[in-house]
Amino acid sequence: MELLTALQGGFGDSADALRIDGRTLSREQLLGAASVVAGRAAGASALAVVARPTLETVVALVGGLLAGVPVVPLAPDAGPVERDHILRDSGADLLAGAPDEPAGAVAALPVDLAESTTSRHPEPSGERAGLVLYTSGTTGPPKGVQLSPGALAAGLDALAAAWEWTSEDTLVHGLPLFHVHGLVLGVLGALRTGSKLVHTGRPTPAGYAEAQGTLYFGVPTVWSRIAADEASARALGGARLLVSGSAPLPVPVFERLAAVTGQAPIERYGMTETLITLSTRAAGERRPGSVGLPVDGVRTRLVGEDGGSAVPSDGESLGELQVAGPTLFDGYLGRPEANAEAWTSDGWFRTGDVATIGPDGFHRIVGRASVDVIKSGGYKIGAGEVEAALRDHPAVADAAVVGAPDADLGQLVVAFVIPDGPVTGEQLTAFVAERLSVHKRPRRVVLVDELPRNALGKVLKKRLLEG
Numbered sequence: 001m002e003l004l005t006a007l008q009g010g011f012g013d014s015a016d017a018l019r020i021d022g023r024t025l026s027r028e029q030l031l032g033a034a035s036v037v038a039g040r041a042a043g044a045s046a047l048a049v050v051a052r053p054t055l056e057t058v059v060a061l062v063g064g065l066l067a068g069v070p071v072v073p074l075a076p077d078a079g080p081v082e083r084d085h086i087l088r089d090s091g092a093d094l095l096a097g098a099p100d101e102p103a104g105a106v107a108a109l110p111v112d113l114a115e116s117t118t119s120r121h122p123e124p125s126g127e128r129a130g131l132v133l134y135t136s137g138t139t140g141p142p143k144g145v146q147l148s149p150g151a152l153a154a155g156l157d158a159l160a161a162a163w164e165w166t167s168e169d170t171l172v173h174g175l176p177l178f179h180v181h182g183l184v185l186g187v188l189g190a191l192r193t194g195s196k197l198v199h200t201g202r203p204t205p206a207g208y209a210e211a212q213g214t215l216y217f218g219v220p221t222v223w224s225r226i227a228a229d230e231a232s233a234r235a236l237g238g239a240r241l242l243v244s245g246s247a248p249l250p251v252p253v254f255e256r257l258a259a260v261t262g263q264a265p266i267e268r269y270g271m272t273e274t275l276i277t278l279s280t281r282a283a284g285e286r287r288p289g290s291v292g293l294p295v296d297g298v299r300t301r302l303v304g305e306d307g308g309s310a311v312p313s314d315g316e317s318l319g320e321l322q323v324a325g326p327t328l329f330d331g332y333l334g335r336p337e338a339n340a341e342a343w344t345s346d347g348w349f350r351t352g353d354v355a356t357i358g359p360d361g362f363h364r365i366v367g368r369a370s371v372d373v374i375k376s377g378g379y380k381i382g383a384g385e386v387e388a389a390l391r392d393h394p395a396v397a398d399a400a401v402v403g404a405p406d407a408d409l410g411q412l413v414v415a416f417v418i419p420d421g422p423v424t425g426e427q428l429t430a431f432v433a434e435r436l437s438v439h440k441r442p443r444r445v446v447l448v449d450e451l452p453r454n455a456l457g458k459v460l461k462k463r464l465l466e467g
């Protein structure tokens with residue numbers, strides 16, 4: 001399966017085919033440098049990549065894919081607990097990053113853009129995972145989602161069709177390069193469609209405004225900040241398409257963005273495990289609060305709370321959204337139980353999201369079935385992982401973590417902590433930021449004497465959210 005079609009030369013090339021944080025690379029230069037990485041990575045079990053927003057990250061990613069070695073992106077600020085877990089769980093035996101990147105116990109593969117080779121590695125047949133992306137669940141440490149080159153290609157082709165995305169586009173975003181949105185859509189998408197890529201380093205309104213793109217990607221927090229910054233928003237008026245995803249785009253943000261930029265955003269829905277499965281269309285209706293229709297090849301259904309009954313497509317009845325199709329992952333790495341839970345006996349993936357489907361087929365995502373999965377700034381954060389990190393602090397007796405509604409981030413990570421000694425909220429925030437990664441830190445810590453529990457001892461999180 002050839003995934004990186006734009007590297008075959010058919011779309012032409014330019015010195016600034018890729019621009020990240022002000023530095024540029026042509027596709028030919030990318031291929032030359034990535035081929036060096038591929039030569040060094042060949043035969044590895046898995047290649048971890050410290051996914052800073054840099055050209056080196058893209059070179060390492062492409063090198064791993066060309067070598068047929070599963071690529072495991074790491075959040076650059078991942079603390080020791082998160083990083084050690086991902087390295088151990090994925091079996092990564094090489095770690096790629098800038099030459100000064102500390103590799104720890106794993107062998108280092110330094111990426112130097114000055115190194116290039118004319119030897120070429122034909123893209124592998126695709127039997128092994130292309131990417132292993134780590135995602136948090138309700139409990140326990142993050143799980144490795146195995147995505148095949150075939151699923152990645154099918155997902156990107158479906159989006160290219162839905163958004164009329166071509167080599168004429170210049171894609172702009174500033175999203176992190178260790179998740180589906182920034183990495184799969186935001187980097188591999190450009191390397192498959194042949195569009196130019198501008199990565200702004202951070203997803204700031206000013207960075208987006210300066211970039212002069214035709215196609216812009218953002219999470220709702222980014223769009224909300226752009227909509228509030230009129231000068232930047234107006235600069236996007238000439239773009240072809242503004243696309244929001246990774247979390248619900250609030251209707252007032254949709255409307256404000258449409259008013260200030262002169263164009264309604266596209267909203268699309270997906271998951272690490274399924275890639276992007278639903279979207280409104282470039283040529284179709286863009287309805288506020290709706291994520292539109294299944295993309296090419298994807299099938300959806302709603303299932304009632306009892307797990308079996310079908311839910312009518314009346315735009316009101318709620319059910320769990322289940323999906324099937326060629327964009328789905330090949331299972332969680334080494335997790336037979338999680339895999340058994342994730343799929344129905346008839347082969348559908350349970351998303352854990354609650355949705356409605358209208359008579360016209362338009363889907364609306366209403367929320368998540370579990371309060372233990374938090375979406376903050378578009379990042380998925382498992383309450384259980386943050387609670388476990390907090391309990392590792394010597395002055396914490398117990399902790400419960402919830403996602404409180406927040407105008408900027410969608411949800412805010414809030415920790416209710418029973419202390420067992422002198423400790424401040426700031427200290428606990430820093431403790432989590434250092435052990436896991438910065439975006440998983442509780443932004444608010446409430447010290448309490450006890451946690452509300454039901455008769456079975458389970459914490460009543462809804463009560464914490466109400467109080």
Ligand code: MLC
Nearest residue numbers: 175176179180181221246270271272377378379430433438
């Ligand atoms: C803050 N910082 C700290 C810290 N507190 N550093 C150390 N310790 C602490 N206690 C630093 C950070 O490192 C960072 O530095 C800076 O402060 C700001 O970080 P932040 O507070 O986390 O930024 P924030 O404003 O909250 O970020 C908002 C955001 C971000 C929207 C930019 O949440 C984001 O990038 N979201 C994108 C998530 C995403 O791509 N999700 C896709 C998942 S895939 P510095 O130096 O970095 O500025 C998916 C599938 C699909 O969902 O459908 O797409």
Ligand code: AMP
Nearest residue numbers: 245246247248268269270271272365380
């Ligand atoms: P992740 O595991 O980070 O890929 O996050 C996937 C989750 O993000 C989904 O299960 C949804 O809960 C949420 N999500 C993604 N896109 C949207 C959207 N457009 N609207 C609402 N929720 C979304």
